[in-house]
Amino acid sequence: MLRPTFLLAALTVALPAYAGNDLDALRAELREMKAAYESRIQALEARLQQTEAQNAAAAALADTVVHQAAEATPAGNRLNPDISLILQGRYSHLDDVEHRAITGFLPAGHGHGASRGFSLDHTELVMSASIDPYFRGYFNLALLDEEVEIEEAWFQTTGLGNGFSLKGGRFLSGLGYQNEQHPHAWDFADNSLMYRALFGEAYGNDGVQLKWVAPTELFMEFGAEAGRGANFPGTDRNKNGAGSHVLFGHVGGDVGASNSWRAGLSYLTTKASSRDGELEDLDGVEAESLFSGRSKAWVADFVWKWAPNGNAAEQNFKFATEYFRRTESGTLACDDLDPLDPSRCSGGSTGDYQSTQSGFYAQGVYQFMPRWRTGYRYDRLDPGTVDFGLNSVNLPVTDYAPTRHSLMLDYSPSEFSRLRLQYSKDKSMEGVRENQWFVQVIHSLGAHGAHTF
Template sequence: MVLSKYRLSALALAIAPLVSVQANEFNPDISVVLDGFYKGNNTALSEREEGFGLGHTELSLSAPVDDLFEARLTAVLEEHEGETELELEEAFLQTTSMPLNLGVRGGRFLSQIGYLNSRHLHEDDFVERPAAYRALLGIHYFDTGLRLNALLPVPFFWQIGAEAFDGGNFSEGEEDIGVYTLNTRIGGDISAAQSWQAGLSYLKNRQLHADEEHEEEGEHEDEHGHDEDHGHGPEFTGENLYIADLVWKWSPRGNARDQQVVLSAEYLFADDINEFAGSGDNHEGWYASAVYQFAPQWSAGVRYGEIDVSEPHEDHFDKRSLQETDVMLAWSHSHFSTLRLQYTHQDGNGFDAADNTVMLQYLMTFGAHGSHAY
């Protein structure tokens, strides 16, 4: 009797794949993200120009490769000055069966420093990354390299990780390993309704001194300056970059379906920005953001951020700063479509492009159901 019942379910199992249209071994998960916007005015440190435009159009393929590896390919199409560019944002393998909760990732991928950096842009709550990310990380830092992560065997969440990168996407240079990073995260629940995560990251840029000509590129349309404009390397770098991040989430009884509050903040600090840099000559940036999802399909948020950077001129530095406030309202009809209205206010000192603007953005996702990190 027991056995026959089991056979029945086994039979059902055997039939199931025939009627299922799920991604399988012959058919990787494919997902597409369309990002389009209208922007009222140009703003400082922004790659989105005024008028109608397309943001990050993303095509992603992923699948388990075998029982040891899975892999992902993400290509990004972006338009700049009338030209469409194809960019490889991710092309990596990830181990899935390492002992001791170890994980190795190799290839092209998003660095895990900070809270936002490892997330895809379409997961953000605001149209653009905070000014601190745009200035100090080139919107988001991804590169070709190797990562090792470990979860420590403690009763709470504690992850440590190290990455080594080519560094070519951070600044130009000859080093084989131009950038390495260290990262640690801890986190847990405060109650059924509240959870948190905190992280510390360090990024070492070993090819800083090859980087000095970058500052000129804003004025000269040379072949590198072209790259500079859309996130292939931050405008403001230092030999050392430190990031601290903190996230807190609340939802009634932990039910994030109907309501959720997310508070997050990050602080970025870069020093040793060149050989003449003294103790006060560094880059600094932070932001704090509050997003309230007040109904299943609606969320509203406010974010404030600042950057204070030192622009090298020969042997002295010009201080520049930017303050940015964003207010946004987003409507997500389903998990896969979002319309967002955002107002951004900028005050700049040394950033002539600082302005106020209204932005309207859509994000449409189709294909595989992506699952999001915390």
């Protein structure tokens, strides 16, 4: 912008020949021009300032709008926890068996007798959220008539760095493959024989877990857990320190675009003190058993998934297998379960106890078209070697290998609902060949659940 002062100077220089009144008139005119220009410039500057202020205000406004929009975007950023409720019900067609126990294996407590006909399975209430910038929390409550169980309630660090995380509270152990899955995520209507023999349902613990993920292209994670060890195969205790320890490692990766896999090896060691169970004596009379000693288990797991070009939406196939080997050593006391029905253990009898048992399951699940899946599972347990010591005269040792074949078909109208039909040929109890039919429905309400591999 040309300043009026310069203009004035230029004009003065350019017009040296003017004189007298003419010059004065010209000067006056120029002064007027200068004043006019200056006032216009001031007006312009004021307008400029005003516009700038308006722009800043608009920018600030736009900023808040963007931020408000961002805040409205959920993506795991809300202040309220994600809440979901899982409804499960079934119809079971089963034989009338009074005591369901896998032949040759010490039972995992007094297992729930399977209901015949229509029944409600556990209703799960799940909540999870970031606690603060350092922790994440998760809560899973299983509800059934007159029964409320906190399945999981834990925190996990999010910012420990270098691939480490620490979890504390009650949680499902990271051992094996299926263990961390809640029943609604199982591919079959009932648990595998292996997990029933090993843990009843799954191995949960009150304790801490340290996990490390390696910074490698091949997936590698290693974890160590220490916990109370109150659950089968251990028992609750009145002691300081830890009652159970778990070590696990997993590796995994892709083969081409269509295949992926994961394999793992885990080890559990825990202690039991007067662990309660029911056993049939040599005469077939129910007796109470109390095991005290150490229980160690190895679990190997392998999962392989296929989907054409990695697109699981249309078709996909999943194969999973797990194998365990458990050694228990200590003492076993046995006594009458019902004083009116005396067993060989009448009056109580204690002997050494040593066992090495194993088993596995292998299953394949194929989604042959959107929404529809079919699957087959084979279960087999090996009673291995069992030595009852002094109780050998009271309690039977068997070489019967429990097996089961299961076939299922499920239909999922959406990610949130599933209807399943399953048939099992169950030979887990010696002398019983049972045809089992299940119709199961699973519905999940609320937060979008994301399932693990």
